[in-house]
Each structure stands twice: as structure tokens, then as C-alpha cells.
Amino acid sequence: MKKLIGPKKVKTAVFISGKGSNLKNLIKFSRFKKYPFSINLIISNNKKAKGLKYSKKYNIEKKIIKYDKKLKTDKMILNFLIKKKIELICLAGFMKILSKNFIKNFKGKIINIHPSLLPKYKGLNTHLRAIKNNDKFSGCTVHHVTSKLDTGKIILQIKVKIDKKDTPETLAKKILKKEHLIYPAAIKKILN
Ligand code: GRF
Numbered sequence: 001m002k003k004l005i006g007p008k009k010v011k012t013a014v015f016i017s018g019k020g021s022n023l024k025n026l027i028k029f030s031r032f033k034k035y036p037f038s039i040n041l042i043i044s045n046n047k048k049a050k051g052l053k054y055s056k057k058y059n060i061e062k063k064i065i066k067y068d069k070k071l072k073t074d075k076m077i078l079n080f081l082i083k084k085k086i087e088l089i090c091l092a093g094f095m096k097i098l099s100k101n102f103i104k105n106f107k108g109k110i111i112n113i114h115p116s117l118l119p120k121y122k123g124l125n126t127h128l129r130a131i132k133n134n135d136k137f138s139g140c141t142v143h144h145v146t147s148k149l150d151t152g153k154i155i156l157q158i159k160v161k162i163d164k165k166d167t168p169e170t171l172a173k174k175i176l177k178k179e180h181l182i183y184p185a186a187i188k189k190i191l192n
Contacts (some may be wrong), residue, residue: 001005010191014088015094016044020051021176022092022183027058029055038189041084043077045096047160067096074102080151081106089146090187091148100147101162110145111190117157118143122150127168127175138162138171142186156186 009030014023023042029035041060055062063080067073081089081097081182103110116126118141123179130138139159144152153162 007033008036008180009042010036012037012088012090013041013043013081013084014039014090014092014188015143016042016048016049016051016092017046017095018051018093020049020054020092022179023051024054025180026183027054027060028188035184035188037088037187040080043094045094051093058067060122062119063178071099071101078079078102078105087192088187090147090183092183097149098137098145103145108144111142111155111186112145112150112152113179113186114141114143114150115158115172117141117159118150118154126169127171128164130164131168131171135162138175140175140182142182156182156188 001025012030015022016028027039027159030037030039039060042052042060044052044064044069044174047064052062052064054060061183063076065073087109089106091110098110114122114126116130117137118137121129127138139157139161140156143150144155146152158181160175160178161170
């Protein structure tokens with residue numbers, strides 16, 4: 001695939017709180033011509049997030065935010081995103097819930113990846129819950145973000161088989177691999 005960071009790419013901010021494997025993967029895909037987005041900003045609410053290392057590695061601006069007063073913080077981020085001309089927000093393991101006002105201002109332009117087959121298992125501990133319920137399949141979902149947790153319209157979803165010997169950790173690994181396939185594909189889908 002040809003690599004290009006062109007002027008026509010949609011300026012994207014990725015919000016993280018931890019490891020950032022989805023962030024790294026999105027950066028990789030953003031460099032392919034076929035994928036119409038560029039990663040221009042990394043936002044983290046956690047100054048110790050491992051994923052912040054990709055800011056230096058790939059020369060992408062980062063901003064660490066301290067969440068004291070939620071509404072005030074959200075307003076500050078919003079203004080910053082506007083200043084940076086960000087057009088799309090990808091949440092990737094971001095552990096904060098954005099305010100209604102924030103979401104309203106970026107309506108239709110915030111998406112999230114969730115490690116379950118939504119609408120099943122919104123919230124945390126998805127893998128453990130799927131295994132405990134003896135589900136045959138779990139998976140991951142990319143969806144639009146609304147003010148209700150893990151609820152917006154689904155963009156793409158991939159199923160993953162749960163084996164008898166799977167633990168939450170092994171299942172998380174298998175699902176994460178699929179996350180890395182569907183997140184860039186979902187962005188491409190909504191931007192094309
Ligand atoms: C992923 O499993 C994602 O679905 C969930 O948080 C995890 C983030 O992983 N929302 P990473 O930080 O991208 O490696």
C-alpha cells in the first residue's frame with residue numbers, strides 16, 4: 001500500500017487512558033493512502049498512560065488533561081479541539097464519560113470501540129461476563145457515541161469464538177486483534 005499523509009485527510013484526535021494499542025494501530029493505518037484520516041492529537045486523562053509514548057515516537061501532539069470539574073474540563077477540551085481544527089474523535093480505551101454538552105458539540109463525529117458484541121455487555125469487565133454466561137461468542141463493536149454509555153448506532157462489529165479454555169485474559173487478547181481490524185475499517189466506512 002502507498003503511504004501518504006495528505007492534506008485531504010480528516011483531522012482526528014484519539015482519546016486514551018492506558019496502553020494505546022488501538023491508538024498505535026490507528027496511526028499505522030492513517031498513513032495509508034486508502035484511509036482518509038490523520039491522527040493529529042492524542043488526549044489522555046492519565047499522565048501515566050503507556051500509549052502517550054506514541055506521541056514522541058510518531059511526532060503527534062499530546063495533551064494530558066486533569067479531570068477535576070467535569071463540565072469545565074470538557075469545555076476546555078472542546079475549545080482546544082476547535083482550535084486544532086479536529087474533525088473526528090476516536091475514543092480508544094478512554095475511561096472517562098464525556099458530558100452531554102461535549103457530545104452535542106461534536107455530534108456524529110465521536111466514535112468508540114468497545115470489547116463486546118453490543119448491545120450485550122455495556123460497561124466494564126465484558127470478557128468475564130461473557131465467559132460467566134457461557135456465551136459461545138463475544139467480539140468487539142465500533143459505534144457512534146451518544147450521551148448514554150455504549151449505546152450509539154453501531155458502525156461495525158466482529159464476532160470472536162469463545163473457547164472452553166478461554167480466560168478473560170486470553171479472550172481479551174483475541175478480541176484486541178479484531179479491534180485492530182475493525183477500528184480503521186469503521187472510520188473508513190463513516191468517512192467514505
Ligand atoms: C480495548 O479493549 C477497547 O475496546 C477498550 O479498552 C481497550 C483499550 O486497549 N475500550 P488499548 O489501550 O487500545 O490497547
